[in-house]
Amino acid sequence: MSGRILIIDTVATNRIVLKVKMLAAQFSVDACSSRIEAEAIISTNRPDLILINLSDPVEDRHEFCRTLKNDPQTSGIAVIAVGVADTSKARFAALDVGADDVLPRPMNDTLLLARIRSLLRVRSASQELLLRDSTSRALGFEEANALFETAAHVALLSPEDMQDGNLLTMLGKGLGQPVRTLSTAGVLKATAVTPVPDLFVIDASSDTSQHALFRLVSDLRSRSETRQSTQLIVVPHGKPDMAAMFLDLGADDIVTSGTSQGELSLRAKALIRRKLLHDRLRDTVRNGLHAAVTDPLTGLYNRRYVESHLTRLAEQSRGSGRELAVMMLDIDYFKSVNDTYGHAAGDKVLVQLADRLRENLRAIDLVARVGGEEFLVAMPRTSAVQARNAANRLRRLVNCRPFDLGDGGPKLRVTASVGVAVSGQNGMHQTELTRMCDLADAALYAAKSAGRDQVALSKSAA
Template sequence: MSGRILLVDDIAANRVMIRTKLASAYYDVLVAETAEDVHRLVRAEQPSVVLINVTMPTLDAFGLCRDLKSSWDTALTPIVMMTSVDDAEDRLRALEVGADDFLVKPIHDLALFARVRNLMRMKFVTDELQLRAETTRELGLDSAPAGIDDIVLTPAHSVLIAAPDHLNGAAWAKAIRGKLAVQVDFVTSEKGMANRIAADVPDAFVVHQTLADSGDGLRLISTIARRQPTRHSALLFLVSDNDMSTAAKALDLGAWDYVMPPHDLTELAVRLRSQLRRKLYSDMLRTNLRDGLRLAAIDPLTGLYNRRYADHHLVNMLTQARSEGSDLALLTLDLDRFKSVNDSYGHDAGDEVLRQVARRLQETVRGVDVVVRLGGEEFCVALPGTSRKGALQVAERIRRAIADQKFEIGTRDPIVCTGSFGVAVSIAGADNVQQLLTAADRALYKAKAGGRDRIATAWDD
């Protein structure tokens, strides 16, 4: 994940202070003082987050934010606006022109770092989806979605509120419905939320810190963010204790945004609109990718990407890693003695094992990771922004996911299956695709020779 941040401020003392804070957390900080420099650096350096000082006499901060958010190639770049005055009108104006957050100086370190981490994580996911869309276009498939500004909210879109009580839930639902023209409903407990999700997954959640029946809003957002049916829904957290550490914890648990008390309903609606549009844009990318790739780049047995797609997409992933100075890890996996499964149980059973392996792979890795069936019983997983240590941890999770649970194949006895793994990491995208694949394959052969059901790494050589 890129750690590049663009700081826009015309006061040297401010730049030094904020730059020092960010550098202490190992972020790479770029500096700009004019709108021209900002536009040039955003396009050339592709920062993960832009921080803009509101009170600059030589630059219209709100106009700059609006320009960046209205341009197709910078619209999804996260922007945080900073000011010395906690003015509700300025905060709403910033959100209206597209800012992702509004921080008041002196900036709380916890608030700054939590928001930067959160926005980087969200941009990383969107960037990966856009990169996959670019790959499909290069393969001759049309998967270009409309721009995020073209997305219009309608009553077909839904919001579910987890409120502390019936009175607030009804008031918030009415206000959001009136401002955004979307379908809004509410519950007041974790159990009520679980029942509603089981019936229908909304596009967005608004979760208050405290719920009825001793419900815990932080626990609820953690559940929503990690569960497969709800992991792509927009998620806003309403802080009730006015503690910035609570807001920071919510962001780290998976919330997309937060609102501090008192909960201004206009601000809530503006933030919710922004996150809903981001969610729907990501959905469009996923849908277009799925439709465009179904025949040309998807393995029909497992539903994973095929070798043709992987060869092309890895080039794009390495190019992006090189531009960001980030690592790209590649795991190759070969199921051990898989021929004996086909010989003993039949090819239908073998196909079912392959399908289940594909599901376990997808459930074990992140949404930004790319899982591929290379052919036969061989798979690979590309892990952007992942170090050697992180790649080994992922490989071990996958190894256990395959080895520790038998494969059910209907009326026959369950099948025990294991896999051997090769791991290679391109440091800052320095390798080409063939070098990376060859390094991972060599490590895989070493794992096979070492006794199978194990992990070997390219860098041990």
């Protein structure tokens, strides 16, 4: 598990206990007692998530939380309010100022870690979409239309014989719009759900059918048509392990049965806003960039996109203090493929290789075709050891199975060489970006000189 956590709590014992738990879960951790200290840490070592005790008798922590969420520079930091009284009023107040979740003490460790994992997954996806959106605008494309509050498609999923009319009424009143009702069994059997809901509210308040509901959450997250829909799960009170399982299976948020209408509607509206924002950003990437910044043969990004996006990755690396890996991958003896089998066969190899690379990298990674048979891969937050392992995995993707030339032609086996350069721990300045690509190119040359089908790591960039 990776990520940077900031703990803000006046009580030293609380800070120490939480810090030990976060370190045990392999997070990087900072801890402080006051707003002034927190602001200094955030400005120099920005966290991915904040655990904040809002019940401070001296400082107005609610106002601090609201300020964080209203500032574009810090609004993307996930916030979990801890040490809050376990009352509807206290939870609503924390959510209303921007907290992503509220976990009163004593906290269940399993649920806390599951919630952190869930929020960090969402933050990573949001950062990637926003980064690509900023790249498109830097390239001169029109900024996407502003996000307006619009009626969303919301569906309440319940076991067929356990539909909760009170929950349906609360949702409808809180959101100010009709809510569809669907049976969980029917959704599992259906090959498609139309129109696709922006938000699924899944009633798991009766744990008698929890295994079927676990399957439902996972199934909705895996289907292409419902993968981007958000999920809010209603779980029985006093079942933290069940709530944690739903989060780890892909649910976006959890409430317990008996939650007030105000809290339920706040959480539902937040998920809908996030879904609509992500949809808008995806449309920007799809429609604004596709023709101008993609390679028409492979569908990968081209050199024009790489030059702008790599600059942003380098800035992000410098700001976070985390390493950035750049790889150059080149098909060995590719000219002989074109000479022997023709350029159409060579194109088929390039297309299939692009598919293999695209399907085996993270959403945050960049993969592009930057030359005839040369591909670039950029991997943020990747150490030298991780980069070498990833490069060997990509190299094996090339030689693990032959390429299909079609039209009754032979299955062709090819290999690839990979050169890797990794920025220093403090990131890399924009002026050094060209040098980093040159180092990756030099490492690629070294891999080919060593006999090809090799990975070489540039020592100068480590």
